[in-house]
Amino acid sequence: MPPIAPYRYFFFAAVILASAILQPTTFFRAAARILHIKQHLPVVNPAPAFLHTNRTLHTMAYEKELELALLAVQRAAILTKSVYSSHSKGTLTKTDSSPVTIGDFGAQALIIASIKSAFPDDEVVGEEDADDLRANADLKSLVWDLVQQAKLSDSAAEGSIGGPIKSADDMLTALDGGASQGGNKGRIWALDPIDGTKGFLRGGQYAVCLALMVDGVPTVGVIGCPNLPVDDKAPLDSKTGFDASSEGNGVLFGAVKGQGATSRALTDGKLAEPKKITMSPLPDVSQATFCESVEAGHSSHGDQAAIASKLGITKDSVRMDSQAKYCSIARGAGDLYLRLPTSKTYQEKIWDHAAGVVLVQEAGGEVSDAYGKPLNFGIGRTLKENKGIIAAPKSVHAQVIEVVKEVLSAKKD
Numbered sequence: 001m002p003p004i005a006p007y008r009y010f011f012f013a014a015v016i017l018a019s020a021i022l023q024p025t026t027f028f029r030a031a032a033r034i035l036h037i038k039q040h041l042p043v044v045n046p047a048p049a050f051l052h053t054n055r056t057l058h059t060m061a062y063e064k065e066l067e068l069a070l071l072a073v074q075r076a077a078i079l080t081k082s083v084y085s086s087h088s089k090g091t092l093t094k095t096d097s098s099p100v101t102i103g104d105f106g107a108q109a110l111i112i113a114s115i116k117s118a119f120p121d122d123e124v125v126g127e128e129d130a131d132d133l134r135a136n137a138d139l140k141s142l143v144w145d146l147v148q149q150a151k152l153s154d155s156a157a158e159g160s161i162g163g164p165i166k167s168a169d170d171m172l173t174a175l176d177g178g179a180s181q182g183g184n185k186g187r188i189w190a191l192d193p194i195d196g197t198k199g200f201l202r203g204g205q206y207a208v209c210l211a212l213m214v215d216g217v218p219t220v221g222v223i224g225c226p227n228l229p230v231d232d233k234a235p236l237d238s239k240t241g242f243d244a245s246s247e248g249n250g251v252l253f254g255a256v257k258g259q260g261a262t263s264r265a266l267t268d269g270k271l272a273e274p275k276k277i278t279m280s281p282l283p284d285v286s287q288a289t290f291c292e293s294v295e296a297g298h299s300s301h302g303d304q305a306a307i308a309s310k311l312g313i314t315k316d317s318v319r320m321d322s323q324a325k326y327c328s329i330a331r332g333a334g335d336l337y338l339r340l341p342t343s344k345t346y347q348e349k350i351w352d353h354a355a356g357v358v359l360v361q362e363a364g365g366e367v368s369d370a371y372g373k374p375l376n377f378g379i380g381r382t383l384k385e386n387k388g389i390i391a392a393p394k395s396v397h398a399q400v401i402e403v404v405k406e407v408l409s410a411k412k413d
C-alpha cells in the first residue's frame with residue numbers, strides 16, 4: 001500500500017474535529033464503543049447554538065422524540081376534550097382518595113401506544129394503570145369507545161404515532177405500560193395523562209403532560225393545555241387562571257434541553273406553527289405575578305401569601321390547577337410558581353413536574369425545591385429527596401429561595 005500523503009492526516013483530523021463539534025453525542029458514544037469504554041456518558045448538548053439556526057446543517061437532537069410527544073399529546077387531548085365537554089366523566093376515587101376519570105385512562109393508553117410504536121424499548125412512568133378497567137367491563141368498554149374515536153384528522157400525523165390501537169386488549173396492555181419504577185439510567189418517559197383532574201372535573205385548567213428523561217434528567221417536555229388561551233400574553237384571570245371568554249383556547253407547549261421552548265395552537269390534526277416562548281424579564285420581584293394551586297391541600301396558600309408579602313408582591317395570586325402554572329410562567333403570562341408543602345409525608349410525583357421543568361428551564365427559568373435543592377428525577381416514581389417546588393426566572397430565583405427559607409424556618413420556631 002502506498003504511504004498516506006501527510007495532508008491526508010490533516011483531512012482525517014479535520015473530519016474527526018468536525019464530527020465532535022457537530023454531533024458530539026454520537027461522536028463520543030461511537031468513540032466510547034470503539035475504545036470499549038463502558039462507563040456512563042453524559043448527555044451532551046447536540047451542537048453549538050449557532051448551528052441550530054440552520055436546520056440543513058444539523059438534525060436537532062431529540063427531534064423525533066419531540067415530534068412524537070407533541071402529536072401523541074395532541075391526539076390524547078382530542079379524547080380529554082370530548083370527556084371534558086360531556087356531563088358524565090366516569091369518575092372513580094383511587095386508593096389515595098384522588099379522582100380518576102375515563103379521560104385519564106383513555107389518554108394514558110393512547111400516549112403509551114404512541115411511545116411504544118416509535119420507541120419500543122423505552123420505559124414509561126405513567127400515573128394510571130388498567131386494574132379498574134380489568135375489573136369493570138362497562139368501564140373498559142366506555143374507555144375503548146373513546147379511544148377508538150380519538151384520531152388525528154391528518155392521516156400522516158396519525159400514522160406517525162402508530163395509528164389507532166387495534167383492540168381493547170391492546171388498550172389495556174398500553175395502559176399498563178406505565179409501570180416503570182423510574183431511575184437514573186437510560187430513557188424513561190414520565191406521563192400524566194390528565195394533570196389537575198380536580199380542575200378537569202371543576203371546569204378549570206388541566207394539562208396532558210409528557211416528558212422524556214434521559215439518565216434521570218428531564219430532556220424533552222410537552223404539555224397540552226386545552227383550556228389556556230393561545231395568545232401567550234393573554235392576561236391571567238386571578239380567579240380561574242384563564243380568560244374563559246377568549247376565543248380559540250387550547251395550547252401545545254414543547255421544549256428540548258438546550259434548544260429553547262415553544263407554544264403553538266392545539267389542533268385536531270397536524271402540528272400548528274410553533275412560536276418561541278420566554279419568561280418575562282422581571283427586574284423587580286415585587287412586580288411579580290405568582291401562580292399557585294387551586295386546591296389548598298396541594299400547596300400551602302398561607303406560606304405562599306407570606307412569601308409573596310415578604311417579597312413586596314401586592315398582586316393577587318393566580319390560582320390554577322395542573323402544570324398550566326409552569327406553562328403560564330414559561331410564556332411570561334405569570335412570573336413565579338410557588339408550591340409549598342402542606343404535609344410532611346406527601347412526595348411529589350415525577351409526572352407532575354418533569355415536563356414543566358424542561359419548559360421553564362428552556363424559557364429562562366430555574367426550578368428547585370423549597371430549599372433551593374435541585375429536583376432529583378432519577379430516584380423512582382416520586383421526588384422523595386425534595387420538598388416543595390419553586391420556579392422563577394433565573395435572575396430572581398436565589399432571592400425567592402432566601403425568603404422561602406425565612407418563612408419556613410419561622411414556622412419551625
Ligand SMILES: Nc1ncnc2c1ncn2[C@@H]1O[C@H](COP(=O)(O)O)[C@@H](O)[C@H]1OP(=O)(O)O
Pocket residue numbers: 098099195196197292293294295297298299320321322323342343346352
Ligand atoms: N397533598 C398533596 N400535595 C401536593 N400535591 C398533591 C397532593 N395531593 C395530590 N397532589 C397532586 O397535585 C397535582 C395537582 O396539583 P395542582 O393542585 O397544583 O393542580 C395532582 O397531580 C395531584 O395528584 P393526583 O393526580 O393524585 O390528584
Ligand SMILES: [Mg+2]
Pocket residue numbers: 192194195196197351352
Ligand atoms: Mg398530576
Ligand SMILES: [Mg+2]
Pocket residue numbers: 104127192193194195196197
Ligand atoms: Mg393525573
Ligand SMILES: [Mg+2]
Pocket residue numbers: 098099100127197
Ligand atoms: Mg391524579
